[in-house]
Amino acid sequence: xxxxxxxxxxxxxxxxxxxxxxxxxxxxxxxxxxxxxxxxxxxxxxxxxxxxxxxxxxxxxxxxxxxxxxxxxxxxxxxxxxxxxxxxxxxxxxxxxxxxxxxxxxxxxxxxxxxxxxxxxxxxxxxxxxxxxxxxxxxxxxxxxxxxxxxxxxxxxxxxxxxxxxxxxxxxxxxxxxxxxxxxxxxxxxxxxxxxxxxxxxxxxxxxxxxxxxxxxxxxxxxxxxxxxxxxxxxxxxxxxxxxxxxxxxxxxxxxxxxxxxxxxxxxxxxxxxxxxxxxxxxxxxxxxxxxxxxxxxxxxxxxxxxxxxxxxxxxxxxxxxxxxxxxxxxxxxxxxxxxxxxxxxxxxxxxxxxxxxxxxxxxxxxxxxxxxxxxxxxxxxxxxxxxxxxxxxxxxxxxxxxxxxxxxxxx
Numbered sequence: 001x002x003x004x005x006x007x008x009x010x011x012x013x014x015x016x017x018x019x020x021x022x023x024x025x026x027x028x029x030x031x032x033x034x035x036x037x038x039x040x041x042x043x044x045x046x047x048x049x050x051x052x053x054x055x056x057x058x059x060x061x062x063x064x065x066x067x068x069x070x071x072x073x074x075x076x077x078x079x080x081x082x083x084x085x086x087x088x089x090x091x092x093x094x095x096x097x098x099x100x101x102x103x104x105x106x107x108x109x110x111x112x113x114x115x116x117x118x119x120x121x122x123x124x125x126x127x128x129x130x131x132x133x134x135x136x137x138x139x140x141x142x143x144x145x146x147x148x149x150x151x152x153x154x155x156x157x158x159x160x161x162x163x164x165x166x167x168x169x170x171x172x173x174x175x176x177x178x179x180x181x182x183x184x185x186x187x188x189x190x191x192x193x194x195x196x197x198x199x200x201x202x203x204x205x206x207x208x209x210x211x212x213x214x215x216x217x218x219x220x221x222x223x224x225x226x227x228x229x230x231x232x233x234x235x236x237x238x239x240x241x242x243x244x245x246x247x248x249x250x251x252x253x254x255x256x257x258x259x260x261x262x263x264x265x266x267x268x269x270x271x272x273x274x275x276x277x278x279x280x281x282x283x284x285x286x287x288x289x290x291x292x293x294x295x296x297x298x299x300x301x302x303x304x305x306x307x308x309x310x311x312x313x314x315x316x317x318x319x320x321x322x323x324x325x326x327x328x329x330x331x332x333x334x335x336x337x338x339x340x341x342x343x344x345x346x347x348x349x350x351x352x353x354x355x356x357x358x359x360x361x362x363x364x365x366x367x368x369x370x371x372x373x374x375x376x377x378x379x380x381x382x383x384x385x386x387x388x389x390x391x392x393x394x395x396x397x398x399x400x401x402x403x404x405x406x407x408x409x410x411x412x
Contacts, residue, residue, distance in 0.1 A: 014090035015041035022361030040064035076103035094120040108135035114144030136381040143367035144360035150250035155387035169337025181329035181354025199302030219259035226272040231287035240283035242290035247273035260388035329354020352403035362402035
């Protein structure tokens with residue numbers, strides 16, 4: 001391990017990607033260049049990075065540029081040695097992400113990203129967690145829409161439950177009331193790659209079905225974990241439900257957060273996620289339509305003869321919602337938690353931009369800054385989650401700067 005020079009608080013790696021551009025624009029607008037926050041952009045194309053700088057305002061011409069390819073180990077190590085934190089937007093992470101993780105753990109550099117690829121996270125933990133503990137590198141995956149609203153939403157609900165009831169909620173259900181936004185090509189590429197890996201490795205399907213797949217081996221629950229597979233009626237909210245595509249990663253992150261906090265939510269804690277589709281016949285038909293669409297997408301993506309058709313029809317890497325669409329987007333998600341003795345709390349989390357891009361860019365930036373500036377040396381190296389690594393410090397940044405709200409709606 002080398003000692004980082006810490007010329008920068010953070011470096012945005014993959015700055016010219018779709019989310020990278022949103023993130024750098026957010027940092028330039030809210031933190032400036034050459035001010036109290038010292039940051040730089042990095043990627044493999046100097047010309048594209050310079051083009052990006054030209055869009056960020058007059059002061060941005062002083063923004064440092066570092067050249068590093070995702071597969072160039074020496075360049076990645078040199079980059080890591082200059083900063084406290086690297087924020088990576090280079091996905092699919094299962095295809096391009098491992099060399100940077102290796103460079104960060106070898107240099108003791110903190111890291112965060114926006115991956116939702118649970119199979120890749122599992123591999124990285126198995127391969128590099130012990131080395132990260134030795135070097136002091138704090139690795140925090142899933143710092144975008146998957147999984148900050150879910151992870152920090154559960155953290156907030158449990159904080160409130162402990163204050164109100166004197167105990168955490170043993171069972172928590174997250175329901176997406178509304179999420180208005182578009183998909184980018186990078187997200188779709190990651191989803192297709194997961195389906196491709198599952199199609200090639202049947203054992204991976206079993207691993208992905210395990211809600212504790214990224215938890216330490218000793219952290220398990222005897223309680224049956226709920227998992228919505230089809231349309232279902234929710235009596236608590238009086239609406240129909242469909243599976244939430246991000247639930248496969250969010251539930252794993254929440255369970256790891258519980259584990260990393262010493263089973264703070266309880267050893268038999270249960271959690272699941274779904275999307276509300278509405279009331280009555282319309283809500284029911286919408287729910288079944290989502291189930292059919294998700295099944296068709298993942299089935300077609302897993303099979304080589306039909307995968308190319310899917311790839312032609314979906315957004316390509318680098319494509320995504322317009323700035324106007326990002327501005328018009330928003331989300332509202334609800335949590336209902338119950339304690340062991342039956343007390344109930346309902347909370348909500350909202351975001352003021354489209355979830356996957358406008359809001360994700362802000363959340364990712366604040367997570368990186370929180371890791372660089374607010375989380376001190378008392379947090380040891382290892383693979384953490386947003387809530388277990390940054391807890392109240394991140395909550396404050398999200399509500400003050402990133403357009404998120406956390407609110408208790410009801411207790412009974």
